[in-house]
Amino acid sequence: MVSIKDVAKQAGVAISTVSKVLNNYPNVSEETKKKVNQAVAELNFVPNTVAAALSSKQSGRVALLLNLNNAAQSVDEINMQYMAGTIGRAVELNLDVITIFDSMLKNKNLEEVVRYLRSQSITGLLIFGMSKDDKVLHQLIDAQLFKIVTVDAPIVNASSSAIWIDQEAAQYEVAKKTLTENKGKSILYLAGKKNGYVTGERLRGVQRLAEEKKIPMLVRNGEFSELQARNLTFRYAKKKDVVVCASDLMAIGAMRALMEMDIFRPVCGFDGITLMGYAGKQMNTVRQDFTRIASEAVVELKRLLDGGEGQQIVLDYELVRMKYEDVIAAEEKQATRSGICFSGGINE
Amino acid sequence: MVSIKDVAKQAGVAISTVSKVLNNYPNVSEETKKKVNQAVAELNFVPNTVAAALSSKQSGRVALLLNLNNAAQSVDEINMQYMAGTIGRAVELNLDVITIFDSMLKNKNLEEVVRYLRSQSITGLLIFGMSKDDKVLHQLIDAQLFKIVTVDAPIVNASSSAIWIDQEAAQYEVAKKTLTENKGKSILYLAGKKNGYVTGERLRGVQRLAEEKKIPMLVRNGEFSELQARNLTFRYAKKKDVVVCASDLMAIGAMRALMEMDIFRPVCGFDGITLMGYAGKQMNTVRQDFTRIASEAVVELKRLLDGGEGQQIVLDYELVRMKYEDVIAAEEKQATRSGICFSGGINE
DNA sequence: ATGTTATTGGAAAACGATTTCCGGAAAACA
């Protein structure tokens, strides 16, 4: 295998000099830089990331922590977009990604998790969809031993950042739009998981709307479950005008129930997943660009790794109306979702 | 960080001895083993996989190569199950997994791909859904530089194995069942991608059925696309009794088209994805256990890495009839799909 | 007691980078 040593010999310089050139250190003249770069090109040299990771505790190995707790297939789309966004951007920024599932952390205490991460020379974490009762993850963030970016959990300190969309505003807007379009006079709100950070935010959004419009609202806990949303709809929808759901999956469950009851109620969802096209009727929802969210999370993590301070980042969203025709048309456009992966590629 | 050196000191033995104990080498007495293991336990030692990977070109770092070419969201479910199966089992077998998307390999030649894999100290690959025209991947397998397991591509040599279900039989059976249940007299077959290995196999299965039953069959290329299946159904379904599709996504497209035309034709699919529950009518399909397939692929890769010879593995499948109620009921059962991840965990 | 053979444990050289520290040449100044 062609190593940094071969490059050094070819360029007629020392190993350390090559390393300096590769990592953009100062104190290297343009001339030697040129020599080294030429040797790199001639030998087709690619640095061994494993050796780099071992040598400098700095070199970017990053863990992607996905939440598989929710068995619903709909989350697969979201998780895949998270992955695509993460890995695509990570390649660009020269970060290695190790994917971990939350289930692998079950029953582990802080010390064990830290040891595991260290054993993998991991210095940064991306945590997607952590809930309020994830004790170990909270400890992990508090300990500040790693650079961490959380998605959908607003926890910020010196070495960890948070990124999400404005949940409150998004829920407010999509509900308002749906209410207005249909001249609704009351709301049935099916809320998300009690222990999710987004749940309270979204609830506040729809509450603000209800107060502002001075209309009655019934709130029920749907736990992000299609089945529970279905049951709650059977039970309560007759009494209310508009069904606002904290997730698309619940919106689909609600819509199917309404169709089975053969009554009409406007329904809106949250997330913008493809499955919305298969609900039977079109619905408003909030489209989150999960690929972009993940991609920005990686950029932020890189910033933290480079010494930046933790911060809160709020990305934008989009109100959309989803229907079958659009969804299957979109399936044909290959580039859309994997787009980010095409840039970058293997080298640099 | 507690290293092998600390363990050696604690146990009063040499570093190499600790390594031997850890890796189950012979020529270590029971007594010293005990001492070392005790020291490991006392110090809570976890070997640094990065150092191990660097030192021995053997240490199990494995790449998971996913195909994101197809933009359809339905493949997300399959890919996530592949990932869950892979990572879950890999943790058990002490393999590190690096996830790669096919798009990252675009426009790379063999040499570049090999260099990339080497730079990551990767010794084994799991390739999911490779197509006949993936030139570099074929070269990679031929070169026999890495241990490779392909899923759904029957390529075997000394250092690579293949794993899939019996595509021909599965397609035959599900089509036969659907034909028989509905007393069909003719078939419209919507085939998959021309360059997919499974496509020809499945086609042969349905052809065998048509010959056996002596019934006419019209074959059209649906490219695994929901939209194309939809269009083909509008165009040809009136003339045939039963619509047999090479994938669930096409089956859904066909079913929607039939419902819009307001004519009834039995439709069957292939794969058993959740989306089938949202098609509007229940359909027969072939359920593949993707998690298990991936899990077995990892086991097989491990066997190759340990010096085994390449072989072909055929797993079983299941004929099922999918409907909405079952699908949303299944969503509630958390454990199902991530089940495999719960075993193993971080240690060992 | 001596010589031979297993058996076990240790010393040390990789693996391929990063990074610190230091010396020499060149540039700047008097």
Next chain:
DNA sequence: TGTTTTCCGGAAATCGTTTTCCAATAACAT
């Protein structure tokens, strides 16, 4: 020309393992 400062490049230690090779001890036969 002599002295000081600046700038560059190289030698060598380090990261935490694996693995080879060798020495020491024990066990056995003679």
